[in-house]
Amino acid sequence: xxxxxxxxxxxxxxxxxxxxxxxxxxxxxxxxxxxxxxxxxxxxxxxxxxxx
Numbered sequence: 539x540x541x542x543x544x545x546x547x548x549x550x551x552x553x554x555x556x557x558x559x560x561x562x563x564x565x566x567x568x569x570x571x572x573x574x575x576x577x578x579x580x581x582x583x584x585x586x587x588x589x590x
Contacts, residue, residue: 539583561586
């Protein structure tokens with residue numbers, strides 16, 4: 539997913555860690571409110587990408 543967003547291979551480890559930490563922090567703060575009409579993988583991907 540990150541490569542598709544233009545992240546360079548050399549930066550993947552750092553960006554992955556930053557993204558997962560941000561996702562974890564947001565989930566803990568209850569900012570992850572998935573759409574009830576979509577499948578869990580689809581809603582999680584949309585949330586991680588910042589889209590709806």
